[in-house]
Amino acid sequence: MLQNVDVGRNRLDAYRATVGDEVLQDLRELAEPLAGARVLHVNATSYGGGVAEILRSEVPLMRDLGIVARWKTITGTEEFFAVTKAIHNALQGGTRGVTQAEWEIYEQTSARVAAQMEEPYDVVIVHDPQPLALPHLRGRGEARWIWRCHIDSSAPDPEVLARLMPLLDDYDASVYTLGSFAPPDVSHGRVEIIPPAIDPLSPKNIDLDEHLAVSIVDWIGVDVARPLLLQVSRFDHWKDPLGVIAAYRIVKRRMPDVQLALVGAMARDDPEGWQVYREISDAAADDPDIYLFTNLTGVGNIEVNAFQRHADVAIQKSLREGFGLVVSEATWKGTPVVAGRAGGIPLQLADGVGGYLVDSVEECAARVLDLLADPAAGRRLADAGRRRVLHRFLLPRLLGDELRLISDLLERHPGTPQALAAAGVSGEDRDPVCGMRVRPDSELQHAYHGQRFRFCSKSCAREFAANPQLFLRTASRAGA
Numbered sequence: 001m002l003q004n005v006d007v008g009r010n011r012l013d014a015y016r017a018t019v020g021d022e023v024l025q026d027l028r029e030l031a032e033p034l035a036g037a038r039v040l041h042v043n044a045t046s047y048g049g050g051v052a053e054i055l056r057s058e059v060p061l062m063r064d065l066g067i068v069a070r071w072k073t074i075t076g077t078e079e080f081f082a083v084t085k086a087i088h089n090a091l092q093g094g095t096r097g098v099t100q101a102e103w104e105i106y107e108q109t110s111a112r113v114a115a116q117m118e119e120p121y122d123v124v125i126v127h128d129p130q131p132l133a134l135p136h137l138r139g140r141g142e143a144r145w146i147w148r149c150h151i152d153s154s155a156p157d158p159e160v161l162a163r164l165m166p167l168l169d170d171y172d173a174s175v176y177t178l179g180s181f182a183p184p185d186v187s188h189g190r191v192e193i194i195p196p197a198i199d200p201l202s203p204k205n206i207d208l209d210e211h212l213a214v215s216i217v218d219w220i221g222v223d224v225a226r227p228l229l230l231q232v233s234r235f236d237h238w239k240d241p242l243g244v245i246a247a248y249r250i251v252k253r254r255m256p257d258v259q260l261a262l263v264g265a266m267a268r269d270d271p272e273g274w275q276v277y278r279e280i281s282d283a284a285a286d287d288p289d290i291y292l293f294t295n296l297t298g299v300g301n302i303e304v305n306a307f308q309r310h311a312d313v314a315i316q317k318s319l320r321e322g323f324g325l326v327v328s329e330a331t332w333k334g335t336p337v338v339a340g341r342a343g344g345i346p347l348q349l350a351d352g353v354g355g356y357l358v359d360s361v362e363e364c365a366a367r368v369l370d371l372l373a374d375p376a377a378g379r380r381l382a383d384a385g386r387r388r389v390l391h392r393f394l395l396p397r398l399l400g401d402e403l404r405l406i407s408d409l410l411e412r413h414p415g416t417p418q419a420l421a422a423a424g425v426s427g428e429d430r431d432p433v434c435g436m437r438v439r440p441d442s443e444l445q446h447a448y449h450g451q452r453f454r455f456c457s458k459s460c461a462r463e464f465a466a467n468p469q470l471f472l473r474t475a476s477r478a479g480a
């Protein structure tokens with residue numbers, strides 16, 4: 001059996017004060033025809049990282065809407081998760097590759113996992129590469145299959161991609177976070193662009209009184225009277241924790257009072273975590289103003305919430321990134337962000353809202369110093385970022401996008417993957433860069449090779465114009 005994750009309950013009505021009646025009404029209408037549908041989300045870990053964060057919030061809301069939604073995780077040895085992390089890194093452009101012996105481990109565990117999946121489902125949503133082989137090895141059955149890829153796979157290791165591509169033939173649709181994230185020669189079935197979202201009511205993001213936030217950070221042992229920089233992320237080289245320490249050291253030369261907290265989760269499917277933890281610990285050993293906390297020593301959701309509220313600047317110096325939920329989490333709490341120009345981060349910080357995008361340690365330090373010198377400007381940036389999160393990156397929007405896709409797939413004849421990639425739920429106008437729904441009369445348009453594309457913002461229009469080919473592989477139905 002796959003492991004069932006017990007998610008407790010959540011009520012859609014609780015979101016009314018944040019997103020308004022109309023959004024809730026839309027969700028109820030979308031969900032009505034899906035009442036009783038059996039939807040399974042499968043991933044590799046119930047804690048640590050963005051996918052677990054999203055499913056913990058989304059699955060109970062699906063259930064509140066009458067869908068029989070479940071979340072299950074696959075099990076595997078440390079060896080298996082070392083292989084899947086190598087595949088993850090290769091999809092992100094890492095060059096280490098995956099050996100034949102490692103592929104055999106991947107295939108053996110995948111076969112065992114496939115044999116464990118018993119119940120019938122109407123829709124199975126498979127997250128990331130760890131459970132990717134499930135429909136191939138188990139058979140599609142009556143279900144519609146969706147691969148939800150959270151990784152920027154735009155420049156993958158070609159050999160690793162070539163091994164994974166045949167596994168995608170068994171899927172009805174694959175979903176990427178951004179239009180540019182799909183692999184270069186994606187030719188499997190239908191392709192959707194759906195950015196992730198944060199849950200404004202989860203303990204991680206719920207409103208927390210300023211005094212309470214300060215008390216929590218104080219209790220943990222950080223000096224609340226001195227400036228604080230923060231990075232919250234899995235301990236992963238792509239999140240560049242050593243680069244964050246290097247930027248902090250530059251800042252500290254100008255502002256000796258400054259402190260840095262690195263808060264990192266250990267995820268079950270990420271065996272590199274401890275090694276990176278030790279590297280950070282060594283790098284920080286000579287400086288009592290660098291704090292290192294993990295979910296294993298009690299720094300959980302409420303504590304992360306308090307840190308993200310209390311910090312003067314949230315850093316996310318990623319070199320590669322999926323979406324980077326932590327960016328929206330920080331701006332939602334009114335904290336400006338300095339972040340690497342990677343993956344989904346520019347989407348969250350586009351057009352000068354939320355904070356600054358940086359490309360180097362020096363630039364990171366300079367932007368942090370700017371924000372420390374002018375906190376009022378930082379607050380204005382973060383407020384604009386919060387408005388962006390409200391309109392685009394909250395859970396009800398994500399739920400709506402997924403319900404539309406599920407409805408659309410269930411209306412189709414099973415087992416007929418399309419020959420050509422296609423994006424955009426039928427009948428909808430979508431921005432081919434970020435997947436947002438756009439009004440047909442949007443003035444932000446771009447004509448390319450006889451097709452007209454519409455955009456949600458100037459930054460998306462600019463990004464498309466700079467390199468239309470990057471988005472065309474997922475845009476055949478987004479344009480009209």
Ligand code: UDP
Nearest residue numbers: 049050053232233234263264265324325326
């Ligand atoms: N996170 C956490 N505690 C930690 C580190 C990370 O709760 O010590 C959470 C973080 O708040 C965010 C998620 O893990 O919700 C990370 O998601 P993101 O998309 O930023 O990165 P991923 O880990 O998926 O690459």
